Amino acid sequence: MTIRVLIADDQEMVRAGFRAIIDAQPDMEVVADAADGAEAVALTRRLRPEVCLFDIRMPRLDGLEATRTLLSGANDSGPRIVVVTTFDTDEYVYGALRSGATGFLLKDSGPTLLVEAVRAAADGESLVSPSVTVRLLERLSEPASQGPPPEEVLTERELDVVELVARGRTNAEIAEKLFVSVSTVKTHMEATRMKLQARNRTEIAVWAWEHGVVG
Structure with a gap:
């Protein structure tokens, strides 16, 4: 089964790079890419990809709000969303996961981890960049x-x-x-x-x- 992926990022070079990595995998294909969050929401609802890769800082609608919009009340019927960003602040990490994102990945994690994150999301698993995992768990350990x-x-x-x-x-x-x-x-x-x-x-x-x- 081919994993259908949608990419949303306001930088064209990032979208092109992610597309090249994803389309090179035998079990994945990019069905669309979007330059802002509003377009990402519209395309996701129309094309229904299994996995979405969302940047956080995007015009019109940021990645966190786009995630909340798509997953609000969706249960298991919504897409699996992996937030891929340059910014790893606690606010963004916690906000992404609280919004329902399946994973959180830094853009400098490399192509291997990107592919693993897509496969994990498609299988209902979670993948968070190792560099932010410890700090995230320390914050979540507060009762x-x-x-x-x-x-x-x-x-x-x-x-x-x-x-x-x-x-x-x-x-x-x-x-x-x-x-x-x-x-x-x-x-x-x-x-x-x-x-x-x-x-x-x-x-x-x-x-x-x-x-x-x-x-």
Whole structure:
């Protein structure tokens, strides 16, 4: 199955570079590119790509607002959005993931990580640039101010899965760690997503760090 990708960035050279990298992959194709956030939203709604690569600073509508617009109330029916930017401030990283973005990538991460991020997003996995992961998790480790304790929300096995998700493990790695099948992990993930009303595994990971599930 070919992963259909949409690129949104206000710099033509960046769009051309990303297109060359993506189109060179045997399992990917760029279906469109946009120079601003408003155009990106319109094209995404019309073409329905599996994965979108959004810059943050764009004319008319920035990448964070475009992400919120597309994913508000979308659950699993919306596209997977990876924010790709030059800026790695806490505000942008946290804002992107809170808006529902599946991943956060710096533009200097290189073509290999870009391709991995697209494949991960298409599979429902999260990929955050290693250089910002530690700082992000430190911020998310501050406990939430309200809500029931995690053990009253999820089962013990669901908490085991969520902890590994928050540590960046893939479904296959979680299955190996817990000695269960990948389909069992997916079942726990879906049950967890429904209980937490989370749109994706990134929001599940955010919940885990905020509620002290990760020790």
